[in-house]
Amino acid sequence: MSFEYEPSPKDRALIQGEILFGVHEFVADVPVQAPLGDLEITFNIIEHNLAMVMNPACDLEWDYVSRVTGPQKPQNELAQIFLCEIYEEENIRDRSNLNSSLFRNVKSNQNERYHHLQEASIANSDRVLPDLYMDFKNVFGIATLSIYRAIAKGGIDRIAVVPPVYVQHLMQRFYNFRGRIALPD
16 A cells, blocks of 8 residues: 545644645743733744644544534533644755754665655645655644634645555554653663
8 A cells, every 4th residue: 555645624623734825823932020001022933844643533523513503512612733844855854954864764664753755646646745754743722713713714724634544653653752751861
């Protein structure tokens, strides 16, 4: 079975393993000791060219159903979508200062911190995504409502979805890395 991305659904819940394009993270710069009356908040904007949805699939579906049908069960709504930034080869090598030996391990998924998705086409389209890399240390959250609003207004594009068997492996690696326990030397 060769690897091929699934097309992103339109007008449906986000999917675990879905790749998004054009995500903007707004980080508030709030002075620590400012009195409330003098509070001036500025925002730094961090652009994430590509990012992958990391929330569990059932949580994403329950959240979407709750939002579409109304707030009958607000306990099912997610406050944030958990995302992991995705890089193309030249960006991951520059960003992480990976020497050739370490990069070979990254490319073959032998380094627990990184995940490599090989070049593949998106089913039912002519589009091909290049080799993509994830750094499991570079994760962030965006308010769920903000993500859905940006998608509706065309600010974020839903690109493709990693097929189920591959996303299960990817998520197992991700949560193993994120759940590691640091031991003293």
